[in-house]
Amino acid sequence: MIKKLFSILFFFVAIFSTHAQQIIDTVETANGRMFIYANRTWEYEKDKGFDGVLNPRMHSLLTKDSTLNYIQTWDNNTCYTSARKNDLSRLKDTLWLCVLEDVHSEFRSPVDGIVTSRYGYRSGKHHSGIDLDLETGDTVRSCWSGKVRYAKYNDGGFGNLVIVRHYNGLETFYAHLSKLLVVPDQDVKAGDILGLGGNTGHSFGSHLHFEVRFYDAAMNPEEVIDFEKRVCKDDNLFIHKGLFRPGAKPTDTLDEGESPVQAIPAVQTAQKKYHKVKSGDTLSNIASRNNTSISKICQLNGIRPTTTLQIGRSLRVK
Numbered sequence: 001m002i003k004k005l006f007s008i009l010f011f012f013v014a015i016f017s018t019h020a021q022q023i024i025d026t027v028e029t030a031n032g033r034m035f036i037y038a039n040r041t042w043e044y045e046k047d048k049g050f051d052g053v054l055n056p057r058m059h060s061l062l063t064k065d066s067t068l069n070y071i072q073t074w075d076n077n078t079c080y081t082s083a084r085k086n087d088l089s090r091l092k093d094t095l096w097l098c099v100l101e102d103v104h105s106e107f108r109s110p111v112d113g114i115v116t117s118r119y120g121y122r123s124g125k126h127h128s129g130i131d132l133d134l135e136t137g138d139t140v141r142s143c144w145s146g147k148v149r150y151a152k153y154n155d156g157g158f159g160n161l162v163i164v165r166h167y168n169g170l171e172t173f174y175a176h177l178s179k180l181l182v183v184p185d186q187d188v189k190a191g192d193i194l195g196l197g198g199n200t201g202h203s204f205g206s207h208l209h210f211e212v213r214f215y216d217a218a219m220n221p222e223e224v225i226d227f228e229k230r231v232c233k234d235d236n237l238f239i240h241k242g243l244f245r246p247g248a249k250p251t252d253t254l255d256e257g258e259s260p261v262q263a264i265p266a267v268q269t270a271q272k273k274y275h276k277v278k279s280g281d282t283l284s285n286i287a288s289r290n291n292t293s294i295s296k297i298c299q300l301n302g303i304r305p306t307t308t309l310q311i312g313r314s315l316r317v318k
Helices: 002-015 056-063 283-289 294-301
Strands: 023-029 032-037 042-044 095-098 115-117 120-122 125-127 130-133 139-141 146-154 159-166 171-177 193-196 207-214 217-219 236-239 274-276 314-316
Touching: 056 095, 095 274, 146 193, 159 193, 171 193, 283 294, 294 314
Parallel strands: none
Antiparallel strands: 023 032, 032 042, 095 236, 115 130, 120 125, 130 207, 139 193, 146 159, 159 171, 171 207, 207 217, 274 314
8 A cells, every 4th residue: 555655656746857846745635636755845737837917818818929028927936926026117118907806706805903004105115905903802804806926024024914816806915913824825714814814024003914916016005995995996096107106096095186197197097997797787777877878888898789788798888
């Protein structure tokens, strides 16, 4: 029996010898076969060769201009995988990102606490996320479904940190945790517990430091999330270079008399509007609710008035 087990182990080591770490064991689990490596890390067979891209449509749009050299890698040991490569301030076009992606359309607030510190400049330094109040030991949850890219202690100031890459194309950071309850490469759904809140790293008092990033570039989380109501502000997010300016305010919270140009560069295509098809929707009632016409919706989406609407599909209405 032992000889047979060693033969099987040798077989897998031979097949996967190109991996950076040697496979020392295999385990059958409910989630499929798992490989155990010599450096005490592990990986599911189904994840071997994963390139890190969870939103192929967005990745294709972002990388079509080879002069920008945008990349998205998958690294369990590096906090920022491509920050030195991706300069989102050079982004030329406005891209449409569906925050509540068709298959993974759920959202959950990471914690229930109030905002204690916002995105922007704080004491002369840029605060790249938002701080949410909690007590040590409170549960911290994943906002959207995705895959855990990073889950360990970060000595750069985050303390215990979990990073989740989501199917919608965003990444979220959950920092200063007292305990990690997920591991790298783990699949998570919206609302799944990632860890317990705490005060680790460069933190003064228990809280959650929460970030939303796109291809490693930080943006104001309040562009996407209403933390008071604990909901997504919209199904849609328009990605343009103005989102990644340090201190940029959400477009719906500009001070009186302040123009969008001052806070976020004007983008002509920001007037686009989308509607996610729900049960019972017809082109007629969608057009009526959005003050447009059936012919205009058909023109914008390349469909006919007789086209069957699939639930979950996003239609451009303006």
